[in-house]
Amino acid sequence: MESELKDLNSKSDKIHPPDSTHDGASAKDDRPLLKSDSSSAASSAAAGYNIQELEKKFAAYVRNDVFGTMGRGELPLKEKFLLGIALVTLLPLRIVFGMAILVVFYLICRICTLFFAPNREEEQEDYAHLGGWRRAVIVRLGRFLSRSLLFVAGFYWINETPKDSSSSQENSKNEGTHVSEENEPPGAIVSNHVSYIDILYHMSSSFPSFVAKRSVAKIPFVGLISKCLGCVYVQRESKSSDFKGVAGVVTDRVHKAHQNKSAPMMMLFPEGTTTNGDYLLPFKTGAFLAGAPMVPVILRYPYQRFSPAWDTITGVRHVVLLLCQFVNHMEVIHLPIYYPSQQEKDDPKQYANNVRRLMATEGNLIISDVGLAEK
Numbered sequence: 001m002e003s004e005l006k007d008l009n010s011k012s013d014k015i016h017p018p019d020s021t022h023d024g025a026s027a028k029d030d031r032p033l034l035k036s037d038s039s040s041a042a043s044s045a046a047a048g049y050n051i052q053e054l055e056k057k058f059a060a061y062v063r064n065d066v067f068g069t070m071g072r073g074e075l076p077l078k079e080k081f082l083l084g085i086a087l088v089t090l091l092p093l094r095i096v097f098g099m100a101i102l103v104v105f106y107l108i109c110r111i112c113t114l115f116f117a118p119n120r121e122e123e124q125e126d127y128a129h130l131g132g133w134r135r136a137v138i139v140r141l142g143r144f145l146s147r148s149l150l151f152v153a154g155f156y157w158i159n160e161t162p163k164d165s166s167s168s169q170e171n172s173k174n175e176g177t178h179v180s181e182e183n184e185p186p187g188a189i190v191s192n193h194v195s196y197i198d199i200l201y202h203m204s205s206s207f208p209s210f211v212a213k214r215s216v217a218k219i220p221f222v223g224l225i226s227k228c229l230g231c232v233y234v235q236r237e238s239k240s241s242d243f244k245g246v247a248g249v250v251t252d253r254v255h256k257a258h259q260n261k262s263a264p265m266m267m268l269f270p271e272g273t274t275t276n277g278d279y280l281l282p283f284k285t286g287a288f289l290a291g292a293p294m295v296p297v298i299l300r301y302p303y304q305r306f307s308p309a310w311d312t313i314t315g316v317r318h319v320v321l322l323l324c325q326f327v328n329h330m331e332v333i334h335l336p337i338y339y340p341s342q343q344e345k346d347d348p349k350q351y352a353n354n355v356r357r358l359m360a361t362e363g364n365l366i367i368s369d370v371g372l373a374e375k
Contacts, residue, residue: 086324128230187258187292291345
């Protein structure tokens with residue numbers, strides 16, 4: 001951690017924090033992010049100084065909406081009034097409709113998987129091998145119901161922009177990469193990660209498989225849905241050799257999707273965690289080990305009051321505030337299929353860095369060197 005902080009000091013020109021002030025950095029914040037060992041008189045000043053330093057160095061995780069740092073800022077009277085109205089009107093309705101959609105989705109998955117045993121290879125458990133009408137029903141209704149959940153959450157319109165290949169190809173050349181004209185199918189989708197809402201969008205768009213915590217498979221209703229998606233489960237809290245096995249499964253899935261259009265594509269968030277949406281963190285190379293073509297997608301959430309970014313705010317608080325937002329906005333940029341050069345295939349790290357720079361350029365995102373540990 002200390003070495004990473006020193007590295008960030010030397011690269012501070014890469015991180016440009018927003019200019020807006022944050023309620024969480026004010027004197028009213030009674031929850032300092034760092035503790036000071038000095039006397040009580042100096043502690044208060046040191047705590048405020050440390051918060052400001054954190055916001056500069058770790059700007060990728062700073063909330064800039066009206067709810068302030070960690071969603072606990074002091075609200076003006078107008079915001080309290082709007083929040084109060086939403087709590088007694090929007091919130092109950094959206095919870096009821098959202099749960100109804102989730103139950104319907106679960107029942108569809110339960111019917112389509114009757115008399116079928118899940119695939120249990122490589123310590124995984126999924127129904128990605130289903131075919132025929134069962135797979136078609138799960139995918140088509142799954143996409144529709146995922147979009148319905150987004151609608152219930154206030155995402156009434158989604159602004160999707162496909163980038164033309166000529167623009168992306170020019171940027172790729174600037175990065176020293178290669179874009180092929182071949183019509184090879186992609187093996188994966190890579191996206192920046194801002195919120196759990198990202199997952200719902202990608203389910204509504206292409207219904208791919210995800211990498212998820214192993215505990216997700218045990219969540220009521222959601223567990224079976226994740227198995228029908230063909231999720232690859234990983235024990236993120238573990239430091240064991242489990243990671244190597246998961247990386248192998250992901251690589252195999254990417255290869256299958258690249259070679260067989262009927263196989264579900266992998267949806268990967270190579271940053272490994274969520275940001276406030278203005279930054280792009282370092283990419284992990286697991287998504288690029290297969291060396292297969294992939295589709296880069298950039299997600300943005302324009303907001304005025306509450307930011308849908310799930311950065312440094314608790315899950316329950318985030319869900320409540322999101323559902324109390326009268327209208328939520330989402331912008332999506334679809335880049336053309338990225339075909340790696342032979343050099344990128346041989347060097348997954350270079351492949352990952354080139355795709356990252358391309359996405360940062362096309363999405364107007366700031367490249368940051370902070371990671372999950374700093375968050």
